[in-house]
Amino acid sequence: MRSRRLVAALLAGLVSVAMTSPASAGDRETTERSEIYSGVRVVVSVWDGVATAGVYDIEHIGDMEYVSIDGTWSVLGEGSATSGGGGMALAGWSTIDLSNKYQVRSSAGKSLLGRATRLVEVLEGDFVRSTFRFDVRTGAPLSTKIYNGDAELFRSSTMVSFGRSNLRLYRELLESGTQDIMMSIPLDSDVLPEIVAGYEVADVYETKSGGQQVFYTDGLFSFSVFTLAKNTRVSELVDADEVTIGSAAYRRFASPTVVWVTWTASDVTYVLVGDVPPDQLEAVLGELPRPSRGNFLTRWWGRMFG
């Protein structure tokens, strides 16, 4: 594996944050936003009629965001992610423009939390796939709504309190230690396709377990597919619900912000992690390698006991 351990790589991120701080923002005419804020965000997602919800403490400075829920925290930004268990940073990435698939329209939005907002609607044809209400001064997404293909609300994210950052993020960054650097590698197109249900491969990275992380995006939503050795088990997914999607069986676990799906096909175990709505998830899974059906006894067991 070509990853290598680097000490204090987060300092680079810290420097970059400082460069986008308000002190330098005044030099630019077009970007007046001071991207420093904190608050509490409530996210609710609905999968198969069952709602899951989370309350997240958010602290945002420049391109870095500190997120905390139920005593666990992570810092995300600039291609890196750090949590209590360590961190990793990605070496480079590419961009997929959402205008390939969606149209965007924006207008002045109604106020939220006493803040002037900008309403951005993302349309898929005539269908409003998502709406965002951004705080004009900071660019913070105060309210986000994502709709499923049947026009039902699938995910709602709302800031219920909002204010200035208290700079706790800086402390966490300085205390967070080491990161693994994950290198870009070529896509093994024998295993995964380059385009899946309108999602394109943006980047491919190695993983610590020796497999690949293939990052797909349509510019709005995204998901990673991880390839693992056959029969690798993923801790929380072992007992996750078995769901039938497009006549194939998968194990699925949904949090308010992302969904995980795992299955085994041929000699590869796959884990999909992403924020795609249910209708698009079904389309995506339909174009990825299909789960192996299992042996006779496994199928018999499934019929007998569900």
Place this chain on the structure above:
Amino acid sequence: MASVTHACAVGELLSAYLDGELSRDELDTVVSHLDTCLDCIAEFHELRQARTMLRTLPRLEVPDRALPDIHYGAELSAYLDGELPTGEQPVVFAHMALCDRCRNELYELDAARTAVRSLPRLEALLERRHVDQNVVPLRPKRRSWVAASVAAAVVVAVVSFAGNEPQGPVVDLEVFSVQHGARLSVQSPASMFDAELTAADVSNP
């Protein structure tokens, strides 16, 4: 483009109002303002709705006996035979969905029964012995039992092999979340719509 957004200072107090954290003066200000400002009324209802939704989420009720730290062991045989008390059967069933250990045990137990059922019938062997009693076999009795034992062993081995594929290493879910999160971090909503927000900046100095 001129902005027509509404931005009351009172809006910043609505969250604290819902939390009951306002001072007396602030409370008076908010209450009187909510009598007149339609935008703040709409915002107040939206905030309250979000909080209500959070409080009214369904909770999963699981009987204590269905929790994975209790295992059924000897009762699994009765479960397979449908001999558990009426109320106990669905509890064990729910437990199976949560407990790998009991599920595997039940699976092995059922596989063993399948193997036993596939053995030659004992009565048939006895009848044959009776018919052939005048014939002196070269290796009496033993060959049949050895064959039956081998058959049973083969069946058990096949069932065990087919039903329990070797399980690989366990990977923590967080590993995938962190690596996906790292890549996702460069695709934040604000960066996606930078052009739209920049236009807003210009019109809202």
